[in-house]
Amino acid sequence: MKALGQALDAxxxxxxxxxxxxxxxxxxxxxxxxxxxxxxxxGDRSWDQVVRMTCRRLRAALLAQPELxxxxxxxxxxxxxxxxxxxxxxxxxxxxxFDPAGAAAAYHALIEVTVGAATIDGAVAALPAADRRATxxxxxxxxxxxxxxxxxxxxxxxxxLYRGTADQRFAVTLDALLDGLLATVTGR
Amino acid sequence: MKALGQALDAxxxxxxxxxxxxxxxxxxxxxxxxxxxxxxxxGDRSWDQVVRMTCRRLRAALLAQPELxxxxxxxxxxxxxxxxxxxxxxxxxxxxxFDPAGAAAAYHALIEVTVGAATIDGAVAALPAADRRATxxxxxxxxxxxxxxxxxxxxxxxxxLYRGTADQRFAVTLDALLDGLLATVTGR
DNA sequence: ACCTGAACACCGTTCAAGT
DNA sequence: ACCTGAACACCGTTCAAGT
Numbered sequence: 001m002k003a004l005g006q007a008l009d010a011x012x013x014x015x016x017x018x019x020x021x022x023x024x025x026x027x028x029x030x031x032x033x034x035x036x037x038x039x040x041x042x043g044d045r046s047w048d049q050v051v052r053m054t055c056r057r058l059r060a061a062l063l064a065q066p067e068l069x070x071x072x073x074x075x076x077x078x079x080x081x082x083x084x085x086x087x088x089x090x091x092x093x094x095x096x097x098f099d100p101a102g103a104a105a106a107y108h109a110l111i112e113v114t115v116g117a118a119t120i121d122g123a124v125a126a127l128p129a130a131d132r133r134a135t136x137x138x139x140x141x142x143x144x145x146x147x148x149x150x151x152x153x154x155x156x157x158x159x160x161l162y163r164g165t166a167d168q169r170f171a172v173t174l175d176a177l178l179d180g181l182l183a184t185v186t187g188r
Numbered sequence: 189m190k191a192l193g194q195a196l197d198a199x200x201x202x203x204x205x206x207x208x209x210x211x212x213x214x215x216x217x218x219x220x221x222x223x224x225x226x227x228x229x230x231g232d233r234s235w236d237q238v239v240r241m242t243c244r245r246l247r248a249a250l251l252a253q254p255e256l257x258x259x260x261x262x263x264x265x266x267x268x269x270x271x272x273x274x275x276x277x278x279x280x281x282x283x284x285x286f287d288p289a290g291a292a293a294a295y296h297a298l299i300e301v302t303v304g305a306a307t308i309d310g311a312v313a314a315l316p317a318a319d320r321r322a323t324x325x326x327x328x329x330x331x332x333x334x335x336x337x338x339x340x341x342x343x344x345x346x347x348x349l350y351r352g353t354a355d356q357r358f359a360v361t362l363d364a365l366l367d368g369l370l371a372t373v374t375g376r
Numbered sequence: 377a378c379c380t381g382a383a384c385a386c387c388g389t390t391c392a393a394g395t
Numbered sequence: 396a397c398c399t400g401a402a403c404a405c406c407g408t409t410c411a412a413g414t
Contacts, residue, residue, distance in 0.1 A: 001407060013408075014379050022407065075308055078330055086331075090341035103341065104348035109301070109361040117303025120263055135262065142266055143274075151271065153278035153291065160292035172373075173297040180368025185360075189388060201389075202398050210388065 013043055023070065028080060030071040034081035037061050038088060047095035048178060054088055055114045058166075062118035063125045072115040102185040113177055121166040136162040190355035215267060218259040222269035225249050226276060233329055235283035236366060242276055243302045243362055244355075251313045261305045290373040309354040324350040 001022060005012035019025045023107050037057040041050065076082060089110060093103035124132050143158035189210060193200035208214045225245040229238065250256050264270060277298060281291035310322050332347035
């Protein structure tokens with residue numbers, strides 16, 4: 001609030017004339033930041049490309065603004081852009097053959113995985129690219145160096161943990177989840 | 189820190205003789221809280237039951253202690269119980285037919301969805317059961333009452349959004365994800 | 377109608393001084 | 396070796412007084 005007041009050339013306490021508290025401010029700003037997620041989606045995409053792009057953009061927005069985690073925590077805010085995002089996902093899922101109940105279940109699953117990925121990738125995403133790679137490499141080495149007898153699976157998987165970019169890993173997760181949702185929630 | 193000092197009948201500042209800062213304390217306490225997640229898993233379960241139970245328990249632990257979100261955010265802490273949890277999941281996945289690379293990818297996906305579900309369900313999980321149901325019902329009504337022309341999919345899905353308990357919804361998500369991982373990461 | 381400025385209660389943390 | 400107590404810098408927020 002102090003920094004915002006300074007940026008506005010006003011006393012921080014003046015902000016409280018316009019919003020109830022910091023949380024309301026964060027929700028309002030957060031919804032503005034969803035603008036790029038929900039608008040300007042390129043047209044004539046298949047339903048599953050709409051789902052994928054929306055989730056990828058949402059994750060990118062959350063990564064770019066870590067304070068938006070508040071948005072996810074208090075979900076749903078039911079502010080304009082969040083409502084549009086929900087409608088976009090649900091409509092795409094319906095187009096993909098999900099019935100209303102299945103679309104709701106799939107929507108919850110997609111949001112959960114997107115928020116989770118953003119939470120986990122957040123800290124490292126804030127680093128410069130070189131540091132990011134170094135951090136991931138250090139983690140791989142740590143798993144690689146675990147005691148042979150107690151951590152066989154971790155040692156074997158070590159070269160593949162935190163492999164590639166977080167974006168690539170999220171794409172794999174999203175593919176698997178969508179595939180699984182299609183199979184278990186619709187019946188193909 | 190003030191509350192902890194009081195509970196220990198000591199000045200808050202005395203804590204700094206034993207830990208570097210609050211973050212280190214939180215990580216250490218957090219790892220203790222993973223004890224129940226990782227130990228005392230009932231024996232002779234199928235690999236997929238081990239995966240499901242571990243994820244469900246992790247989510248429950250995160251829900252019970254919201255401050256542990258810090259744990260997820262700074263993952264991986266590579267403290268004892270967290271390492272055991274990782275090994276448990278990776279070993280189960282290997283037993284389920286995932287190769288090391290596939291197990292690593294599946295591990296990332298499972299953790300992401302578990303952390304995301306805990307984040308999203310956290311606020312409401314803290315409420316008494318009756319308030320929880322009332323909150324979900326209010327959200328359903330909000331989606332149900334959206335303008336007909338702009339939110340058709342949301343209105344149609346409204347009765348099924350936030351339906352049942354958060355635990356049940358997580359079980360559905362986990363089923364779908366595991367199924368999808370099996371199909372896309374292994375080839376069945 | 378909006379802002380200022382002082383004040384409040386509360387954080388995590390440091391450090392000299394005690395035992 | 397460990398703790399106390401005062402102090403510091405910093406939060407979000409309130410409210411009487413200004414214009």
